[in-house]
Amino acid sequence: MGNLKPPVAAPLPEGWQPWPLCQFILKLHSRCDLSCDYCYVYEMADQSWKSQPRRASRSVIAHTASRIAEHAHAHRMPSVHLILHGGEPLLAGPGHIAHTVQAVRQALGPDVRLDVSLQTNAMRLDEEFLRLFDELGVRVGVSLDGDAAGHDRHRRRADGRGSHATVTAALGLLAGRYRHLFGGLLCTVDARNDPIATYEALLESRPPRIDFLLPHGNWAEPPPGLGDGGTPYADWLVPIFDRWYAAPRRETEVRLFDDILRLLMGGSSSSEAVGLSPARMVVIEADGAIQQTDTLKSAYPGAPATGFHVARDTFDAVLRHPAVMARQLGRDSLATACQDCPIVPVCGGGLYAHRYDPGSGFVNPSVYCRDLFRLITHIRGVLERDVAALLEGRR
Structure with a gap:
């Protein structure tokens, strides 16, 4: 079962209070119409998807809507973000998706804004779905790994x-008449692909944002290409950063690069991939079970589980789960080596799932430690160079 020790690395600071949740990922459908070999849901350690119902029931949706509204109102939140996920959420069908969005909006009432997005492989994304998403105000993110070969x-x-052919055809529709719904692209890095060719293939649909995701792995099951002391993923990302940064106009947002730049300048990050911002998201499985980030499925069976369920537990109760608190404690929850590292305010220890080791749980540096260090210090060097040139020019 892996390491099940409480993952909090230090006592809670005096007077510490958890941050309320603001991002709710609903697994609307637990199956998929693709068979991606790197998928953390179906191909990695936790195989609990096999016991999930195919589709979240209307009862689960009603309980989820009620709990989200309860949490938002209790914490006087002006807005919350609902992410429809899977599996493949489009398998749930247009009617079920519409019912879900309407149920959550109705539960929240007029005083809390609901932002809705959906992450899809785009295999079923067509005019009917896009008309519905236009009516509902649902932004659409698409998974695309670059050119056809990659x-x-x-x-x-x-x-x-x-x-690839089916996905790019759907992207043409989304990026055309329905561009206002286009949330961006999600690309899982494969260091065997040419980085610039991959980036330029992603740019073809003029996405508003690109998320480059490092393949999920940990110290027990390292990602492909790690283990020889090199930095293959930084080596892949650095040329893309240089190309993106040097472009005469802003081509797109690249969330990883933007977050690192923002953190280097004293700001905060928009995701858990880097930085020390408290994690404020939770996953609701198709059966109504409340889980931590589902990327933990890559660690060991049961890793994301909390024991809570939307039918009986509040999201405030979830905030007091030791693992959820660990992901809100920032620097205090990190391994000693990370706390002493000069780039920890930017790196933040890396993605939580990537820190796992069977002997010590999650209190470790990221398995991508070397890559993150090289990428961050490269970006810092570019930023320092440009600041120095700006100051020199003002003398």
């Missing part, structure tokens, strides 16, 4: 056929 290496149908 994408189809991993993102294949169950029979082995690639998905």
Whole structure:
């Protein structure tokens, strides 16, 4: 079962209070119509998807809506973010998606704004879905790994056929008439692909944002290419950063790069990938179980579980779960080596799931420690160079 010790690395600071949750990821459908070989839900340590109902029931949706509203009103939150996820959420069908969004909006009432987004592989994304999302105000993120060769290496149908042609056709529709719904692209890094060719293939649909995701892994199951002391993922990302940063106009937001730049200048991050901002998201599985970030499925069976359920437990109760608190404690929850590191305010220890080791749980540096250090120090060097040039020019 892996390491089940409470993951809090230090006593809670005196007077510490948890941050309320503001991002709710609902697993609307627990199955998928692709068979991606790197998927943390279906291909990694936690196989609990097999016992999940295919689709979240209307009862689960009603309880979820009620709990979100309860939490938002208790903490006087002006807005919350609902992310429809899976599996593949489009498998739930247009009617079920519409019911879900309407149920949460109705529960929240007029005083709390509901921002809704949906992450899809785009295999079923068509005019009917996009008209619905336009009516509901749902922003759409699409998973795309670059050009046809890079994408189809991993993102294949169950029979082995690639998905790139279908995805790019759907993207053409989304990025055309429905561009106002386009949330961005999610690309899982494969260091075997050419970085610039991958980036330029992603730019073809003019996405408002690109998320580069490092493949999920940990110290027990390292990601591909790690283990020889090199920095293959930083080596891949650095040329893209240099190309993106040097562009004569802003082509797109790249969340990882923007977050690192913001953190270097004393700001905060927008995701858990870097930085020390408290984690304020939670996952509701198709059966109504409340879980931590589902990327923990890559660590060991049961890693994301909290024991809570929307039918009986409040989200305030979830905030007091030791693992949830650990992801809000920032520097105090990190390994000693991370706390003493000069770039810890920017790195933040890396993604929580990537710190796992069976012998010590999550109180470790990220398995991507070397890569993060190289990427961050490279970006810092570029920033320092430009600040120095600006100051020199003002003399």
